[in-house]
Amino acid sequence: xxxxxxxxxxxxxxxxxxxxxxxxxxxxxxxxxxxxxxxxxxxxxxxxxxxxxxxxxxxxxxxxxxxxxxxxxxxxxxxxxxxxxxxxxxxxxxxxxxxxxxxxxxxxxxxxxxxxxxxxxxxxxxxxxxxxxxxxxxxxxxxxxxxxxxxxxxxxxxxxxxxxxxxxxxxxxxxxxxxxxxxxxxxxxxxxxxxxxxxxxxxxxxxxxxxxxxxxxxxxxxxxxxxxxxxxxxxxxxxx
Amino acid sequence: xxxxxxxxxxxxxxxxxxxxxxxxxxxxxxxxxxxxxxxxxxxxxxxxxxxxxxxxxxxxxxxxxxxxxxxxxxxxxxxxxxxxxxxxxxxxxxxxxxxxxxxxxxxxxxxxxx
Numbered sequence: 001x002x003x004x005x006x007x008x009x010x011x012x013x014x015x016x017x018x019x020x021x022x023x024x025x026x027x028x029x030x031x032x033x034x035x036x037x038x039x040x041x042x043x044x045x046x047x048x049x050x051x052x053x054x055x056x057x058x059x060x061x062x063x064x065x066x067x068x069x070x071x072x073x074x075x076x077x078x079x080x081x082x083x084x085x086x087x088x089x090x091x092x093x094x095x096x097x098x099x100x101x102x103x104x105x106x107x108x109x110x111x112x113x114x115x116x117x118x119x120x121x122x123x124x125x126x127x128x129x130x131x132x133x134x135x136x137x138x139x140x141x142x143x144x145x146x147x148x149x150x151x152x153x154x155x156x157x158x159x160x161x162x163x164x165x166x167x168x169x170x171x172x173x174x175x176x177x178x179x180x181x182x183x184x185x186x187x188x189x190x191x192x193x194x195x196x197x198x199x200x201x202x203x204x205x206x207x208x209x210x211x212x213x214x215x216x217x218x219x220x221x222x223x224x225x226x227x228x229x230x231x232x233x234x235x236x237x238x239x240x
Numbered sequence: 241x242x243x244x245x246x247x248x249x250x251x252x253x254x255x256x257x258x259x260x261x262x263x264x265x266x267x268x269x270x271x272x273x274x275x276x277x278x279x280x281x282x283x284x285x286x287x288x289x290x291x292x293x294x295x296x297x298x299x300x301x302x303x304x305x306x307x308x309x310x311x312x313x314x315x316x317x318x319x320x321x322x323x324x325x326x327x328x329x330x331x332x333x334x335x336x337x338x339x340x341x342x343x344x345x346x347x348x349x350x351x352x353x354x
Contacts, residue, residue: 018315025316033317044321055328059335066339069346076279094276101272105265108307115255217254217309224307228300234272235296239279240289 043218047225050178054229057171058236064163073159075238079143093238096139097230100179103132104227107186107220114216119193122216126190129223133183140176144169171233178226182219189219254309264306271295271302 015034016024025032033041065072080087110125147168151158154166192198192211201210275295278288305311310318 015314022315022319025314032320034314036313036317041317044317048321048324051325052328055325055331059328059331062332063335063339063342066336067342067346069343069350076282090276090279094272097272097276098269101265101268104268104303104307105261108261108265109258112255112258112261115253214253221308224303227307228303231296231299231303235275235292239275239292 037214039214039218040221043221047221050225050229054171054174054232057167057174058232061167061171061237064167065161068161068163070161072161073157073164075240078147078159078164079238090238092139092143093234096136096143097234099132099136099139100227100230103129103136104224106132107223111217111220114193114213117199117213119196119199122213123190123194126186126193126216126219130183130186130190133179133186133223133226137176137179137183140172140179144172168237171237175226175229175233178229182223182226185219185222189215254312256306256309256312260306264302267302268299271299275299 015021025034036044076089077087079093080089081091082088083091106125107129110122110129113121113125147165152165152168154169156162157165192204193213193216195202197204198211198213198215203209204211272295275292278291278295283291304322310322
């Protein structure tokens, strides 16, 4: 890499794009992620590690389901709700999916309004996102209660392979924990936005750094990831 | 959907038209409804699995590309984040092979017991 040393500081040379840009960015002795702040890069790397955690859970579930000689309980029937005199398959899970997708939509718009420095709309949309998230966790608690009352345990269930309970509680429980943490995270940041911390340059209590509206986008990354994981859980655990 | 504001803002931060988010939001709803219908209608076999995987990948792609703004990032970040998870597929292949062997052992040496 021959970076022109005489280039004026005010106007940096444009980075190449495509594969050449990829090679140039990853070349030695420089910052790799050019127009991404450390906060955002670290959130992405955390999400990458979380991807492996959930990946391992889903692979464990796959192995348990593929290797059992006992039939796997039919999720379509297990998660059906009795509504209006007939069993509607997976209806609660479908509603949970729509709730989580809606929360992702409101989060994306909160990020947008954050960068426009529209404090009221950003905070309101983040609170709405948190509300959707809390609704999701509530419905999950309802689902757990229903299954536990029907006799599902981590070591057995009335319908088939005993591994069903352990994988179900592990995977949805870990996902629900992520949603819960996300709701708390959202509430904290929404409060800061509402108060105008990012306008006045108020220092955060934990790092004592001045915050920026970018934290809304970083929170959004985490929240969208939670939605993303649910897409895979929905497909592999509930629909398969 | 003009991409002019997207280009202008790339240096500062991610700023895209609200309409794009609403469009993706709507698409995610439709795709979720489709994948729910796969179960509701009761499709079985390879058709079911391929449709589930197709809708899943489309939804995941939309979320990562637009909601998480990956489509506008530089390749350095895109490759760093999106390529490593592909290794999970290797793990999946290993465990498929292992699971088949475990099932074979269970059926052969333990009768039908789990």
